[in-house]
Amino acid sequence: MTTLAATTLAEHIGSAQIVVCCGSGGVGKTTVAAALGLQAARMGRRAVVATIDPAKRLADALGVPGGLSNEPVRLTIDGPGELWALMLDTASTFDGLVRANAATPDQAERILANGFYRNVAGSLSGTQEYMAAERLHALHDDKRFDLVIIDTPPTRNALDFLDAPNTLTKFIDHPLFKILMLPTRRGLKVLNVAAQPILRTIGKVVGGAALTDAIAFFQAFSGMETGFRQRAEEVMNLLHEDVSRFVLVASPRADTIEEARYFADRLQHSDLSVAATVVNRCTPTFGELPASRPGDSEGAALYDNLAELKAAAVAERTQASELLADEAVHTTWVPTLPEDVHSLDSLDTIRGLLFDSASE
Numbered sequence: 001m002t003t004l005a006a007t008t009l010a011e012h013i014g015s016a017q018i019v020v021c022c023g024s025g026g027v028g029k030t031t032v033a034a035a036l037g038l039q040a041a042r043m044g045r046r047a048v049v050a051t052i053d054p055a056k057r058l059a060d061a062l063g064v065p066g067g068l069s070n071e072p073v074r075l076t077i078d079g080p081g082e083l084w085a086l087m088l089d090t091a092s093t094f095d096g097l098v099r100a101n102a103a104t105p106d107q108a109e110r111i112l113a114n115g116f117y118r119n120v121a122g123s124l125s126g127t128q129e130y131m132a133a134e135r136l137h138a139l140h141d142d143k144r145f146d147l148v149i150i151d152t153p154p155t156r157n158a159l160d161f162l163d164a165p166n167t168l169t170k171f172i173d174h175p176l177f178k179i180l181m182l183p184t185r186r187g188l189k190v191l192n193v194a195a196q197p198i199l200r201t202i203g204k205v206v207g208g209a210a211l212t213d214a215i216a217f218f219q220a221f222s223g224m225e226t227g228f229r230q231r232a233e234e235v236m237n238l239l240h241e242d243v244s245r246f247v248l249v250a251s252p253r254a255d256t257i258e259e260a261r262y263f264a265d266r267l268q269h270s271d272l273s274v275a276a277t278v279v280n281r282c283t284p285t286f287g288e289l290p291a292s293r294p295g296d297s298e299g300a301a302l303y304d305n306l307a308e309l310k311a312a313a314v315a316e317r318t319q320a321s322e323l324l325a326d327e328a329v330h331t332t333w334v335p336t337l338p339e340d341v342h343s344l345d346s347l348d349t350i351r352g353l354l355f356d357s358a359s360e
């Protein structure tokens with residue numbers, strides 16, 4: 001078996017079932033995630049790229065003019081495999097889960113129509129991260145795909161979905177939920193709000209109607225929590241297995257590398273590690289310098305320009321390598337293209353730079 005340090009990006013893309021791209025905003029994380037998907041499809045795999053980033057950048061990078069939705073769409077590409085893409089929508093994902101996991105259609109309808117669910121559940125802290133983890137679970141199980149690539153949002157808490165099981169536990173272990181689910185002596189759920197001092201207090205703060213909605217929600221939700229907890233645990237196990245790889249994306253600027261190191265620490269905190277790094281938007285070098293400086297002034301100016309760029313590129317790479325030295329994994333260097341990446345053609349150029357050129 002090869003060591004992690006020697007495993008190339010192509011090898012990861014060829015063998016992983018889950019790839020999570022992380023890094024600070026603006027470094028090209030979404031672009032790289034899309035390019036990894038394109039490469040996987042070129043290698044004959046059936047890849048789906050899922051973006052958690054609400055910005056429409058993935059659709060942009062893939063050249064999908066109408067944008068992406070919560071359901072995967074298949075893109076037309078050259079190659080033996082398949083490339084699909086979707087943009088996570090927390091509310092639709094939550095609705096889908098309620099429908100799929102309710103004991104009866106009636107239970108599902110009661111939850112979906114509930115005011116607390118409609119207005120509050122989606123914005124409770126952690127719901128978005130939890131839904132991302134649920135979605136990852138579902139995509140990994142989906143027989144249409146053999147590789148799921150996750151493009152994380154451009155925030156420091158992008159990896160909070162690693163805490164999804166804890167988030168969920170917080171939700172299920174909410175005092176309100178506990179009280180409501182507490183069996184009474186007669187084996188019934190507590191229904192009498194007035195009898196519960198804590199509920200009376202909450203009612204005074206949020207208003208009676210909101211409280212009634214919340215109670216109805218927790219009651220309707222009853223019985224579904226086991227499945228939620230189980231899937232969250234399964235996702236966490238999956239992320240810790242060899243089928244999952246974390247790709248760190250940075251640019252050669254010290255601040256983005258600093259952020260990359262923050263993400264590496266964050267992964268380590270969850271007993272996970274970086275599988276490969278990509279340094280995107282490097283200074284391009286435009287080929288080799290001619291053997292001698294031309295005699296004419298125009299030629300000499302061009303030569304000096306090229307020499308200057310080359311020196312800048314080398315210095316940048318040396319500095320970035322030093323900063324990344326702690327991450328003893330394969331690093332791929334991608335130069336800045338003359339234009340933004342907003343079509344499958346330009347994405348394919350990035351793909352080529354990631355996979356067809358030399359890296360170390």
Ligand SMILES: Nc1ncnc2c1ncn2[C@@H]1O[C@H](COP(=O)(O)OP(=O)(O)O)[C@@H](O)[C@H]1O
Nearest residue numbers: 025026027028029030031057335336337340341
């Ligand atoms: N190597 C590159 N050369 C030129 N433009 C790039 C390159 N990589 C990314 N971009 C552009 O940079 C911008 C930010 O990229 P994006 O992938 O959205 O970053 P992130 O997801 O990290 O915020 C986009 O406009 C994208 O087209």
Ligand SMILES: [Mg+2]
Nearest residue numbers: 029030053057
């Ligand atoms: Mg992005």
